[in-house]
Amino acid sequence: MTTTDSFEPLRLSARPSDLRMPVENLPYPIGERDSGEAPGDNHLWGLVGDQAVFQHIELLPHTEKGNRQEVEARNGRMNGEPYAGLKEVFGRISAIEVGALGSGASMTSAAELASFHTLQRWVPGVEDGRHLFVFRSRDGDWACFRWREESFRFRRAMLVGFSLTSAMPARMSGGFQVWLGCVPRPEPGPDARDKCVEASSCYLYDRWTAEVGFALLSVMICVANFLGTALTTRQVMDV
Numbered sequence: 001m002t003t004t005d006s007f008e009p010l011r012l013s014a015r016p017s018d019l020r021m022p023v024e025n026l027p028y029p030i031g032e033r034d035s036g037e038a039p040g041d042n043h044l045w046g047l048v049g050d051q052a053v054f055q056h057i058e059l060l061p062h063t064e065k066g067n068r069q070e071v072e073a074r075n076g077r078m079n080g081e082p083y084a085g086l087k088e089v090f091g092r093i094s095a096i097e098v099g100a101l102g103s104g105a106s107m108t109s110a111a112e113l114a115s116f117h118t119l120q121r122w123v124p125g126v127e128d129g130r131h132l133f134v135f136r137s138r139d140g141d142w143a144c145f146r147w148r149e150e151s152f153r154f155r156r157a158m159l160v161g162f163s164l165t166s167a168m169p170a171r172m173s174g175g176f177q178v179w180l181g182c183v184p185r186p187e188p189g190p191d192a193r194d195k196c197v198e199a200s201s202c203y204l205y206d207r208w209t210a211e212v213g214f215a216l217l218s219v220m221i222c223v224a225n226f227l228g229t230a231l232t233t234r235q236v237m238d239v
Contacts, residue, residue: 002128012048016207019140021228044138046226047116047123052107054116054135055226056123059177061215078205083132083147085178085202090154093191093198098152099125106151107144109136121123134223135184136199143227158182160197164220166213170237172206176216177201181218208238 023031024045032045048052059079090096099105101113110126117123124130124151136143136156156223160181168172179201184192191200205212217233224231
């Protein structure tokens with residue numbers, strides 16, 4: 001089953017347990033709150049499911065040209081790389097749960113995912129490499145990333161923040177590095193820093209381009225806002 005199948009859109013009302021993130025409580029254009037909303041409105045930002053709120057975060061850089069199939073395949077690979085990198089890093093410094101569509105870790109069903117295409121212009125099917133999502137449980141307890149059929153989730157309170165380093169080419173081809181920090185576990189691992197945070201990173205893409213840098217920054221800003229956490233950015237030369 002894919003997200004392009006025909007389903008009625010979800011009509012889920014707000015719940016007292018729904019938790020808005022800081023950006024949802026700030027007025028537009030700084031945040032997502034509409035000027036017409038009542039002060040106590042807890043309308044959630046994103047695609048709202050029964051258990052979780054979803055945000056499609058496709059990495060869509062305007063890279064070198066090609067035919068449609070080549071572009072879709074390239075963009076699919078580019079979306080799979082941050083998922084794999086984040087999964088590895090989160091698993092290194094925190095506890096994660098991994099599962100396929102319909103499992104507890106995914107917090108959704110195929111039918112629910114399929115209904116989302118009625119709520120926005122386009123959502124890629126689970127067989128599509130551009131099917132990259134970030135989501136959080138409606139009560140804000142869990143956070144998760146999913147790519148195609150697989151998800152991994154973690155306790156949102158464990159996340160301290162992200163950092164994106166853009167290494168512009170000088171002597172080499174450059175690239176990107178995503179750091180993340182988590183609250184130390186009861187028995188911190190080798191990546192613990194000053195007993196305040198466990199931090200580790202992954203490298204993305206084998207060369208730097210401005211188009212990929214812009215797309216990756218846009219995705220990371222969306223993720224940080226959606227999960228209510230910090231994001232810092234740095235730009236260096238690979239000398």
